[in-house]
Amino acid sequence: MTKRTGLYIHIPFCVKKCNYCAFLSFNAETSPRREYADALVSEIALRGEELGHPVIDTVYVGGGTPSVLDISQMRDIMHAVGKSFSVKEGAEITIEANPATLGRKDGVTLAKLQAYKYMGFNRLSMGVQSMDNDRLHCLGRIHTAENVVRDMELIRRKGFDNVNLDLMFSIPGETTRDALDDLRKVLELAPEHISCYSLQIEEGTPFGDMAVAGELTEVPDEEDRETYHEICRVLREAGYEHYEISNFARKGAEDPDGPSPYRSRHNSLYWDMSDYIGVGLGASGFTGGRRYKNTSDIEEYINALTVPPIHEGARVKVPLEEDHLNDGFDNISEAVFTGLRRREGIRYADAVDAYMRRAGGSTAAGPKEEFWRIFSEAKEEAEDYARQGLLIIDDEGLRLTEQGIDISNQIMSLFV
Numbered sequence: 001m002t003k004r005t006g007l008y009i010h011i012p013f014c015v016k017k018c019n020y021c022a023f024l025s026f027n028a029e030t031s032p033r034r035e036y037a038d039a040l041v042s043e044i045a046l047r048g049e050e051l052g053h054p055v056i057d058t059v060y061v062g063g064g065t066p067s068v069l070d071i072s073q074m075r076d077i078m079h080a081v082g083k084s085f086s087v088k089e090g091a092e093i094t095i096e097a098n099p100a101t102l103g104r105k106d107g108v109t110l111a112k113l114q115a116y117k118y119m120g121f122n123r124l125s126m127g128v129q130s131m132d133n134d135r136l137h138c139l140g141r142i143h144t145a146e147n148v149v150r151d152m153e154l155i156r157r158k159g160f161d162n163v164n165l166d167l168m169f170s171i172p173g174e175t176t177r178d179a180l181d182d183l184r185k186v187l188e189l190a191p192e193h194i195s196c197y198s199l200q201i202e203e204g205t206p207f208g209d210m211a212v213a214g215e216l217t218e219v220p221d222e223e224d225r226e227t228y229h230e231i232c233r234v235l236r237e238a239g240y241e242h243y244e245i246s247n248f249a250r251k252g253a254e255d256p257d258g259p260s261p262y263r264s265r266h267n268s269l270y271w272d273m274s275d276y277i278g279v280g281l282g283a284s285g286f287t288g289g290r291r292y293k294n295t296s297d298i299e300e301y302i303n304a305l306t307v308p309p310i311h312e313g314a315r316v317k318v319p320l321e322e323d324h325l326n327d328g329f330d331n332i333s334e335a336v337f338t339g340l341r342r343r344e345g346i347r348y349a350d351a352v353d354a355y356m357r358r359a360g361g362s363t364a365a366g367p368k369e370e371f372w373r374i375f376s377e378a379k380e381e382a383e384d385y386a387r388q389g390l391l392i393i394d395d396e397g398l399r400l401t402e403q404g405i406d407i408s409n410q411i412m413s414l415f416v
């Protein structure tokens, strides 16, 4: 498998916190956005230098809501990327842009989209979540379904031809029929890619607090699973390839039987153990077998990167929350855990290759034999899942069936 390298840039600001959100994000209005952009520019330069200005296959600016930054702030960040990394020609360059954050007037939105084009963005990802205004209100989203339709029209007018829309299901009070109605409206917008996630109630969020107080009626598991399988069916029939548990890409016109050209190349890096460099508050990275996570303290982050140390020889450093060198077992375990998210699953050869990158050794006995030697304790249970039609085990590797996805965490945990 060809290894590639991605760059993830985190923008931790949003107009308002959604009721279910546990992501690292702060109120954009009251946060030091300019200082943060300056700190990011400094980290990008540092990481580029530290890694020898590597070749980058994908850039993903996520959040939070990156589109709340001013054009000039985003321009500085992307300029720094171009100076510190060798971004490949044809690289996938994505920005997350939530509806109603691109601009209040069409002219402003078009100007922002035009600026994104100049900066090199060729893929847009929008958090739609629902096409029903009552459900959007329940989620605490700041936009309406009409905003989504309008933004999408302007995005197309500016020539973006690779757009992802995020959709959520199992919103409190939502039925399978409601979710399919949302999906139908999203399909009318003909996005190249759709991510569908079941709402997770997280501790410490307004929804989490309501659930503890018994004020939130969650969708029962059985209905959640029924909705998921119906979504998979409808998207399959609409010509989308279900290539990862929650991700669907429209099939290419030229080769409808081959892999979709609209698969997210950046997210695919995470699932095949490629390297990715994370920059920004709380961002994670995986480079040369090392996993790290930047600090989540915004003041610490900005100060460390924008106030140069005065002592002679002292270097600017990114404050880290985690820093860990994977061993061979970490590598193979992560390769299986993330690889099983893909519908094509994992190949023994790739998983064993990830193991040997850190642990050494040989595959003289063959990758399949080596794989099951490493996971000998998991073999019996894995075969049991295969007998139940939840997992497919063949001579090349293993993959979940659509039913197996319902208990994916249980199956994946065998390999941890």
Ligand code: SF4
Binding pocket: 013, 014, 016, 017, 018, 021, 022, 023, 025, 063, 064, 065, 098, 127
């Ligand atoms: S827009 Fe996304 S990151 Fe921001 S608060 Fe809502 S869910 Fe969280």
